[in-house]
Amino acid sequence: MDYPKSVPSVGLVDGRFVDENLVAGTPGSLIPAVWGNSVTEELLGVVKAAGMTPAEGVNDQLLTAFKKLLSLASPMASRVTEVSASKALLVDELGLVLISANASDTTITLPAVNGLAGVRDVIVRRTDNSANRLVVQAAGNDRIRFHTHLSASGYPFLVLVGAGDWWHLRSDGSGNWWPVGRFDATPLGRIVFESSTTLNPGGYGALNGREFLRAEWPWLWDHAVQSGMLRAEASRAGGWSSGDGIKTFRGPEVRGEFIRVLDEQRNIDTGRVAGSWQNGTNITGDNGYAPAIHGIGDISTIGVDPTTFGGLVYYTTAAVAEPLSSGFWGMTRPRNVAYPGRLKLI
Template identity: 80%
Template sequence: MDYPKSVPSVGLVNSRFVDENPVAGTPGSLIPAVWGNSVTEELLAVITAAGMTPSENVNDQLLAALKTLLNLASPMSSRVTEVSTSKALMPEELGLVLISASATETTITLPAASSLSGVRDVVVRRTDNSVNRLVVQASGNDRIKFHTHLSPNGYPFLVLMGAGDWWHLRSDGASNWWPVGRFDATPLGRIVLETTTAFSPGGYGALNGREFLRSEWPWLWDHAVQSGMLRAEVDRAGGWSSGDGIKTFRAPEVRGEFVRVLDEQRGVDTARAAGTWQTGTNITGDNGAAPAVQGIANIATVGADPTTFTGLCYYVSATMTENLGSTYWGMTRPRNIAYPGRLKLI
């Protein structure tokens, strides 16, 4: 776009339009139709690119269009969009997207991560704490590049778990959304202890041997397959199981168990595989003597009042206690605290 310099009869002065001067007897510049149409088309192109319909009766469309396009040009829009039902997000709705799945299971589909849309950012954040599944789905064959240590191509969707859970995603214009940040980046599959029976947001589930669908938790299934702890359902113990062998798999069951660090070639607890279960055993004490086994069935009667007892309970019979220096002794379950166990699911 430029002044119509190529038209000599237009009457430009110093390459600019001038007014008619009756006193001096000089005519004003002319505006040819081709130039007027060109200017109009340039302005209309801006308005239509912003998704607006040109109108003769609206005088601020160009300004509104520029605001919209400048907003879209920034990777992170300043827009806040609230969603309470399944929908496909439009490019102009990206920014902070607040999602409630309190009414039903919900799927939010991201816009295509194409060269046309360019580099775009979105923060998807869950606002409700219901048990309804909330899925953030990539469009078409696009992928979300998380847990690429398990699958280099990433996954077609992720789930938001718990009120306040959020992911910050950035498209690369080449069919991918890349995580920039998230609420909880604890590694997938990690076991943690909680001081609450509620589930913290960020992707946690109970450590209870739950059965999962492979199609709904593909990254967790990949983790199980590559964990070295995947077994048949009948032999899963504290490891992962292959479920029905087709559609399902099962997480470790650890409720009520004591956890022991895997030996890993140290030679203290030999011939153990990760996630295997071990029965309780009577073992030789540190003094080299074998423990007494008399009266084990009545062990609950041994020792002092448990509310005042401050040490371990040693015994040789159901009615006697021995001190630590005894030649023969056995040990009851030590005093302990039970905390809820949680498993990082995403």
Template identity: 85%
Template sequence: MDYPKSVPSVGLVDGRFVDENPVAGTPGSLIPAVWGNSVTEELLSVIKAAGMTPAEGANNQLLSALQKLLSLASPMSSRVTEVSTSKVLAPEEAGLVLISASTADTTINLPAVSTLSGIRDFIVRRVDNSSKRLVVQASGNDRIRFHTHLSANGYPFLALIGAGDWWHLRSDGTGNWWPVGRFDATPLGRIVFETSTAANPGGYGALDGREMLRSEWPWLWDHAVQSGMLRAEAARAGGWSSGDGVKTFRGPEVRGEFIRVLDEQRNIDTARVAGSWQSGTNITGDNGNAPAVQGIGDLATVGVDPTSFVGLSYWSAAAFAENLVSGYWGMTRPRNVAYPARIKLI
């Protein structure tokens, strides 16, 4: 497409349009039909390529067609934006956003999702490992569609926890951000054991029964409500609690506890409720007898310090006291290793 240089039309100078000059007596440009038709066909080809039917009375078809065609192109920009304070991201900042919240709680607002802005991709990544809260917030009534098994509409914000934690979010042009990928997609609420006392990135927190605000962790509160393990604060044991009943809730507390698999109708550990505590019991063999520990010298073979009887209980079916060489000694706490436990918070 070009100016009509090849058409010897009236009022064209080197193919370019000019205004009428009454003083000089030169006429203004007259658009030749061949050129006008060519321009029209150029514009119609864009509209048709977008799968639209040209309409004479519509004045916004070219814009709509361009938006639709652009949405089919890659929504990811090669731009990298570094942020160290709360900020509202602009649509043109789509790409990789590196965020530091080392000095204060930080909120990063995503641009509004609309047909005008089209489809955009943002990768939001945390670079600091502080305990400050870092929130990625959707604009207005927009929603981030994660954990839709708990809430069909998703949530208005998400939290980045730990250095290296990241989410890849894509807008759909209709008010939603959809997760395309994230650092750790382990299911919400899952318990894991670590070989480090430092908190790893990916949305994990200590399994310490801490009290949380429902407004700050709405997806985790929804998980607790739907878990079948939510109880009143006084009866929470190792399950979730309803906190103050209004604004707070509390996660499971399992520090220093042994974990036992829930019976779930096998009828070996009957009448147990998920997350409930159980008093310690003596361990017997399959025949109902105590383990074969015949004396103090044998204790080391089962991992017990012979100089202390921590974790031992004395079994006796007889009415009289038994001595230490009896076969009635059993362990209630075997040798063990303590690993830090973490829970998936988002």
């Protein structure tokens, strides 16, 4: 594309356009048809390359085409947007979006995927550490395609839990946002132990049998339904419960419990159901002696050496004497450390 130097035309000086000069009596430039058609084809080429159909009555097609083509080269805009209240994000606000829900529960709605010019990225990051709920919502019938192993179409929203929690999402032009990355990709529903009583960011909650609303945690409810550990509220033990059977459900309650690996057909701990409780058991020691003594006070009264039994040493005190008829006779509890348990919620 160039000035029409190759087309001799009235009013062109070295191929460049000039105005009419009444004093000198020289005419203004006339646009040659071949050059006008060439310029038009150059511009239409940009519009067509963006997958758009040229329309005579639309005056912003070139700009829209440029935006779309640029997004194909780099879907992430070099923009930082700060948000401190519920709002619908504009297309031009995509990029790194820093969100504070410190004032109240907050919902951020993403732009409609089909209204975007091409593929676009957004990183939504939480900046506050309050207990307020922070929701990132897809527009209309759009979906966010996370945890598709539970729901093939994904979910209409996600939540950001804790300061520093973030998700990197990419639109596909067909009604979906796809996760490209996130702060913590630990699998949903996993139990972990922490060396801090403070909840870490990334989607964790206390392992305390909390009650959830199914509408607010649909992916976690799907996980519970498909876990093989869902029971009625009255018999939930350490598994999931169906809550009120309509609107709620409950997470596992594991506080103060020891964790044992499920037998799963090994036939050592037979008859166990995942998430079930088991009372302590009197077990004869592996050395062939009688069950180990636990909680005995002055064991010399039963004719046993007061410091050793079965090759093991016991520390005793008359203040905690326990009769042989006790249901805890022979049970032992090893020295242990208590760490806070956490549950991955999203």
